[in-house]
Amino acid sequence: MILAxxxxxxxxxVAGCAPAALHRMLQRRADPQLVLMTWGALVATTFTTVTAALTIVVLPTHGSAPLLVQLLHHCWTALQHGSAPPVHLVAGLLLPTTVGVLSARVSTRFLRHTRHQRREHRRHLxxxxxxxxxxxxxxxxxxxxxPEPMAYSVAGTPSFVVATDGxxxxxxxxxxxxLEHExxxxxxxxxxxxxxxxxxSRSAPWIPLMRRSPDLVRTAVELAADRSxxxxxxxxxxxxxxLRMTGGRTGPLPSHALGMANSAVALRLHHLNGLRTAPGRTRWALxxxxxxxTAATLPTLAGIALLPVLAMATCFAFGF
Incomplete structure (x- = not known):
């Protein structure tokens, strides 16, 4: 249980500190593709590490019954005797439920976003x-x-670029x-x-990494397209x-589109001013x-580093 x-x-x-670290990487002209990769790895390992913690909870500990079953038994026994279950038992029961609900919310909202994008794509086309x-x-x-210069891209089947004669x-x-940017x-x-x-972001706004993901990803993809x-x-x-398209933008873009002059212009100019040649494939792969x-193992390493501190705190709390 302590390991979980x-x-x-x-x-x-890690989820609390990651957004500031990723934004700092962008401010220091880090390759936006690496920032996107780091973000994706952190999001994936957040769910993976939580799943690993839940696996530890549901695996058998003492005896043949899984720890989760034991928690249910102890909570039910406490309620039968007219007393409130201990806080750690309630937390052990709420955790799997919370993660399951969160996963379902993310999946549902992403599917809803995909359906909405398909409808908008069809109408727009x-x-x-x-x-x-x-x-x-x-x-x-x-x-x-x-006459005004404007361009944006729309993903779907087919994917296409919209541009004005301007x-x-x-x-x-x-x-x-x-056009290459789009x-x-x-x-x-x-x-x-x-x-x-x-x-x-909409499913887990209380987690800083998730809440700040839209702004971070939108900025990173614009920087990546600029580099290309x-x-x-x-x-x-x-x-x-x-610079010329920022001054001549005609209005807001469709919600499902990405446009060249739509966001983070100052930061993108900062990146362009210091842009170097593209790294070789070997260097990029390494x-x-x-x-x-590093990003994939960071949450686990942080948890392992906290394990001795948590074990000592548990010993002091229970008077061992």
Missing amino acids: VALLLGVAV ELLRVAARQEAGAFPIMWLPH VRHRLGADAAAV RAHLRGRHHLLVGLAEAL AAHQHGPGSVRSAL TSGMVGL
């Missing part, structure tokens, strides 16, 4: 087929007859960087990551296009592997 509590405390510490000119490609471009007419050579969103499945982050465009067309072209492994 230690793991849960480790998860709580029907309108664009009437009002826009389609340019064929791996990701079709729907050109709208509007992108070509006003941005000139920089238009290619804008294609990078679609290739990287950034819309899916944003949807997952929003589902996590900059590696092909140069940071100067992306910087110029971003770096991403180390970052992923």
